[in-house]
Amino acid sequence: MPIREKFEDxxxxxxxxxxxxxxxxNHALARAMEALxxxxxxxxLEIMDDDTKADILEEEIxxxxxxxxxxxxxxxxxxxxIIAAIKIATDVERIADFAVxxxxxxxxxxxxxxVQPLDNIxxxxxxxxxxxxxxxxxxxEDDIEKAKQVADMDDQVDDLYGQTIRSFLSMNQxxxxxxxQVTQLSFVCRFLERAADHCTNIAESVxxxxxxxxxxxxx
Amino acid sequence: xxxxxETSQSQTxxxxxxxxxxxxxxxxxxxxxxxxxxxxQALKNINLEIIENEVTAIIGPSGCGKSTYIKTLNRMxxxxxxxxxxxxxxxxxxxxxxxxxxxxxxxxxxxxVFQKPNPFPKSIYENVVYGPRIHGIxxxxxxxxxxxxxxxxxxxxDEVKDRLNQNAYGLSGGQQQRLCIARCLAIEPDVILMDxxxxxxxxxxxxKVEELMQELKKSxxxxxxxxxxxxxxxxxxxxxFFLNGEVVEFTKTTKMFSKPDDQRTEDxxxxxxx
Numbered sequence: 170m171p172i173r174e175k176f177e178d179x180x181x182x183x184x185x186x187x188x189x190x191x192x193x194x195n196h197a198l199a200r201a202m203e204a205l206x207x208x209x210x211x212x213x214l215e216i217m218d219d220d221t222k223a224d225i226l227e228e229e230i231x232x233x234x235x236x237x238x239x240x241x242x243x244x245x246x247x248x249x250x251i252i253a254a255i256k257i258a259t260d261v262e263r264i265a266d267f268a269v270x271x272x273x274x275x276x277x278x279x280x281x282x283x284v285q286p287l288d289n290i291x292x293x294x295x296x297x298x299x300x301x302x303x304x305x306x307x308x309x310e311d312d313i314e315k316a317k318q319v320a321d322m323d324d325q326v327d328d329l330y331g332q333t334i335r336s337f338l339s340m341n342q343x344x345x346x347x348x349x350q351v352t353q354l355s356f357v358c359r360f361l362e363r364a365a366d367h368c369t370n371i372a373e374s375v376x377x378x379x380x381x382x383x384x385x386x387x388x
Numbered sequence: 389x390x391x392x393x394e395t396s397q398s399q400t401x402x403x404x405x406x407x408x409x410x411x412x413x414x415x416x417x418x419x420x421x422x423x424x425x426x427x428x429q430a431l432k433n434i435n436l437e438i439i440e441n442e443v444t445a446i447i448g449p450s451g452c453g454k455s456t457y458i459k460t461l462n463r464m465x466x467x468x469x470x471x472x473x474x475x476x477x478x479x480x481x482x483x484x485x486x487x488x489x490x491x492x493x494x495x496x497x498x499x500x501v502f503q504k505p506n507p508f509p510k511s512i513y514e515n516v517v518y519g520p521r522i523h524g525i526x527x528x529x530x531x532x533x534x535x536x537x538x539x540x541x542x543x544x545x546d547e548v549k550d551r552l553n554q555n556a557y558g559l560s561g562g563q564q565q566r567l568c569i570a571r572c573l574a575i576e577p578d579v580i581l582m583d584x585x586x587x588x589x590x591x592x593x594x595x596k597v598e599e600l601m602q603e604l605k606k607s608x609x610x611x612x613x614x615x616x617x618x619x620x621x622x623x624x625x626x627x628x629f630f631l632n633g634e635v636v637e638f639t640k641t642t643k644m645f646s647k648p649d650d651q652r653t654e655d656x657x658x659x660x661x662x
Contacts, residue, residue, distance in 0.1 A: 173659045242618050244645040247658050381647025 176241050183233045183254050184309065190226040190261050191305040195298065197223070197268035198364070202294045205275045205357065206287060213272035223265035230258040249381060253374040257308060260367040260374075264301060267360040274353040274360075283354075284340065284347045289333040290354065293361040296326050300368035307375040316372035316379075320386035326365040333358050411481075413440045415579055415609045416461060421475035423456060425468065430456045432633045434475070438579075443601055443610045445620035445641065448630035449656065454613045457630065458581050461611065462498040463491050480578075496523070499572030503584040505564035507556035507571070512539075512548050515556050515567055519575040534574050542570035543600045562593020569600065580604065582612040586619065598623050617657055621645045629653045 197216055204212040234251045237243060243251055300319045307315035337351045337358075369386050376384040416438040423431035431453045438444050446454040459465040460477060463484060476483050484494055507515050516538050517531045525531060535552070539545040544566040548559070556567055565585060572580055582601075586594040601610055601623050614620050620627050621641060628638040629650075637644065637653045648654050655661050 172661065176659070244617070244621065244657050245648055245654050248646070 173241070176237075176243075176247075179233065179237055179241075180247065180250065183230065183237065183251065186226060186230050186233065187254055187258055187261070188305060188309060190223060190230065190258060190265075191301065193222055193226065194261050194265040194268065195301055197265050198271075198294070198298060198301070201268040201271040201275070202291065205271055205278075206291070208275065208278065208280055208283075210276050210279065213275040216272040217269050220265060220269045223262050227258045227262040231255060245381075246378075249378045253308065253378040256374045257305075257371050260370045261301075261305075264364045264367050267364045270360045271357050274357050278350050278353050281350055284344075284350055285336075287354075289329050289336075290357055290361065293326050293329045293333070293358065293365075296322055296329075297361050297365045297368065300326075300365055301371075304368045304371035304375065307372060308378070311375070311379050313376055313379045316375040316386075319372040320369050323365050323369045323387070326362055330358055330362040414438070414478075415440045415480065416611075417476075417478040418457075419476040419478070421457075421460065421477060422473065423453075423460065423465070424472045426470045430633050431460075434635055436628060436635060436638055438609060438611060439626070440578075440609045441605055441607075442625040443605050443612060443623050445624035445627045446611065446613045446630060447615075447617055447620050447627060447657075449661075452630040453633040454628075454630045455583055458583055458611060458613050460485075461579070461581055462495055462500055464500070466491070496575055497578045498581060499575060499577035499579070500581040500583070501565070501568050501572055501585045504588050505561055505568050507559075507564050507567050509555070509557060511553045512556050512559070512567060513552040516570050516574050519571060523575065538570040538574040539567075541573045541604070542566045543596065543603070544570060560593070562589050562596060565589060565593065565597060566600065569597070569604075573604075577608065579609045579611065582610065584613055584615060587615060594619075617645075629656060631656070 197219065200212060200216055203209065204216060234255045237251055238248075241247070300322050303315050303322075304319045306312065307319065334355060337355050341348055341351055366387060373384055373386050376382075376386070414437050416436070418434050418436045421431055421434040422429065434457060446458065448454045456465065460473065461479075461484075465471055465473075473485055475485070477485055479494065479497070482489060508518060510518070513535055516535045517525075520531060520534050525534070536545060536549075539548060544563060547563060548567070551558075556564060559567060565588075569580075569585075586597050589597065598619065601612070604610060605625075612620075612624065621644075624641045626639065627641045627644040629636045629644070629648075629652075631652055637648055637650045639649070644653065645657060648657065
């Protein structure tokens with residue numbers, strides 16, 4: 170039996186809440202992409218309504234963390250785990266906000282036919298979703314190899330983002346009437362690219378947790 | 389390709405992680421110190437350098453040798469029958485374990501504060517001037533100056549200045565401990581050894597003594613044995629972790645409590661054994 174059983178329980182509770190927030194965010198992003206692709210405005214509205222759950226979970230994670238620091242005076246790996254959890258919760262909650270942002274763009278686009286197939290956007294989305302899954306697994310398993318993979322995948326998202334934005338810019342010049350939708354789709358690209366950056370931040374927190382030093386994986 | 393670049397802050401942290409010592413600022417240098425109580429070996433191959441104007445904390449579970457070690461630094465350990473030592477402890481370049489080293493000379497340089505406050509059954513004033521008196525100072529004016537300076541140094545002057553002639557036993561536990569620190573300062577030592585100085589004190593008195601240590605380290609070198617790991621983290625510059633008579637890890641306190649090198653240190657400070 171561990172000496173600090175209650176403390177271990179609370180640390181597990183913290184970890185589980187974070188994974189719950191991760192699952193919620195993953196689901197929200199999957200639905201956001203579905204709403205965008207199928208131009209389902211009702212689904213987009215639902216996603217916006219559901220977002221309070223992410224806020225509540227993030228608050229709960231912060232409350233557990235603050236209370237653990239006050240009560241247990243954690244040091245070394247325990248302190249790093251709690252600090253990492255607080256930072257990761259902020260990143261994941263922000264990613265959940267991007268699902269809402271995509272839903273808002275979906276509503277603005279409405280039922281106008283898409284100006285071009287969403288292949289690049291779908292690809293960015295799928296890489297970013299994998300980054301989110303891997304980064305949270307890395308946290309759960311203290312696995313910096315997985316964290317490193319996340320950082321590498323961010324480069325793919327950045328490349329796709331660059332390509333897609335360039336194609337949208339040229340489309341704007343030749344077809345100014347498409348500007349409103351192209352702007353919204355550009356926003357979506359930006360949301361996905363930023364979400365991937367937040368996944369890289371999560372990977373950095375995992376590096377901090379395991380190595381006890383700060384790393385900049387975004388450079 | 390993403391780069392795993394460390395930030396400059398962590399690089400700086402690593403570069404300054406050494407002991408930062410040179411021969412001049414080393415107060416104590418312990419080399420291959422071994423100590424036995426009869427057949428029981430209590431200290432094994434201890435190598436430690438204590439740097440001046442720093443607070444060095446010694447932590448570890450009961451029976452790990454931390455109090456034994458601190459008592460070798462002023463040779464109080466000799467009072468215990470059957471003690472045998474091997475190795476060397478240099479204080480300012482001279483081996484104090486050498487028979488020719490006068491223990492009285494050592495103790496004028498090295499003061500000690502104990503777990504339970506132990507004032508003499510005398511007045512507050514007499515407690516403080518006791519040391520200087522036995523060192524031959526008779527001039528009342530000088531003794532008064534020493535008393536005030538020492539009591540101010542121990543952050544207790546304002547509380548006792550109007551009752552210097554009252555018995556020290558009338559003070560609270562926290563005040564008595566600060567009086568003992570004042571008594572220690574009166575002989576103008578170089579080093580102050582503290583063996584769990586706050587474990588018998590209430591939280592506010594503990595904080596007062598901790599604050600005081602931060603002031604004192606500007607003029608003195610302090611070595612403290614403590615069971616309270618948060619206290620070690622709060623007050624010390626370096627921390628040594630003792631286990632079964634050995635030094636498992638000796639490093640900067642910031643490193644010790646954020647990312648210790650040894651798994652046994654990590655397990656102890658996070659409360660997973662001990």
